[in-house]
Amino acid sequence: MTGRATGRIVVVTGGARGIGRAIVDRFAAEGATVVIGDLTDPGELFLQSDVAAGLAVAGHREWVPLDVTDEISILAFSESVAAAHGGVDVLVNNAGIMDTRALADETVAGWDLTMAVNLRGPFLMAKHLVPLMEGRADPAIVNIGSIEGLGANTFHSSYAASKAGVHGLTRALAVELGPAGIRCNAVAPGWIDTELNRGYVDKHPNREQAVADLASLHPVGRIGDPTDVAATVSWLANPDAGFVTGQVVTVDGGRMTRLPIPASLADDA
Ligand SMILES: NC(=O)c1ccc[n+]([C@@H]2O[C@H](COP(=O)([O-])OP(=O)(O)OC[C@H]3O[C@@H](n4cnc5c(N)ncnc54)[C@H](O)[C@@H]3O)[C@@H](O)[C@H]2O)c1
Numbered sequence: 001m002t003g004r005a006t007g008r009i010v011v012v013t014g015g016a017r018g019i020g021r022a023i024v025d026r027f028a029a030e031g032a033t034v035v036i037g038d039l040t041d042p043g044e045l046f047l048q049s050d051v052a053a054g055l056a057v058a059g060h061r062e063w064v065p066l067d068v069t070d071e072i073s074i075l076a077f078s079e080s081v082a083a084a085h086g087g088v089d090v091l092v093n094n095a096g097i098m099d100t101r102a103l104a105d106e107t108v109a110g111w112d113l114t115m116a117v118n119l120r121g122p123f124l125m126a127k128h129l130v131p132l133m134e135g136r137a138d139p140a141i142v143n144i145g146s147i148e149g150l151g152a153n154t155f156h157s158s159y160a161a162s163k164a165g166v167h168g169l170t171r172a173l174a175v176e177l178g179p180a181g182i183r184c185n186a187v188a189p190g191w192i193d194t195e196l197n198r199g200y201v202d203k204h205p206n207r208e209q210a211v212a213d214l215a216s217l218h219p220v221g222r223i224g225d226p227t228d229v230a231a232t233v234s235w236l237a238n239p240d241a242g243f244v245t246g247q248v249v250t251v252d253g254g255r256m257t258r259l260p261i262p263a264s265l266a267d268d269a
Pocket of ligand 1: 013015016017018020039068069096097144147189190192193194195
């Protein structure tokens, strides 16, 4: 895959760590110029750890400060990218937060913040970056949704609603932007090992057991890695997926596909 994104300008929101970082590294390894839009500067540590990991970075990565909840910040970001690179080929809306609260404890402020990052952010990024994508060769938007846009965990009313919204936005943008040659798809990751959900397993008295229990929910026998998501994003952004638009591609090791059955009735119990 080395070189297949050479010459492409790729924007990744929330690219400083976790899934976003894996997406950044994947495109950079493929030769793209990647602009990381994040609240946080990935900084020297980010680049030094690549050397330690022996990562081959054929392309180029840079950070431009971005708060996807703030339209002024998005406008400044898009002006900066336009001035530096002249356009955008791929927009990956990845920045996201998770709010875990019972309905009775949820607040208007908490609900609105989740929506502002997870759903209004992708809308505003598309609104202000699509003009930079028009006329480019094979432009594509990839939104990071979630299996929680398809099902839900307890105490995740705002998160699950925001991710279902991301899936709806994906379909609407695919229909509206298709005539302009811009494809739009989403990836719905399952349980991926990042800071976002590491707290769940870290608070368990036996972390290894918690990870093993989680892995057992997946037909493939393991939880996901950020690189699993990055590989699918890379494919959706590539002209190989040129006839694919408006889709939500689940990347969850088969967790959503396995129908639940009581352990006492399972053949392998
Ligand atoms: N980890 C999982 O299991 C999982 C599963 C399904 C979906 N997702 C989704 O994948 C995406 C990435 O998740 P992750 O696990 O890598 O999360 P993470 O918390 O590790 O990283 C999120 C990144 O987004 C950035 N960010 C947060 N708010 C921002 C804002 N207002 N403006 C700009 N950047 C901002 C953070 O600084 C951080 O770098 C999210 O949209 C998340 O909902 C994650």
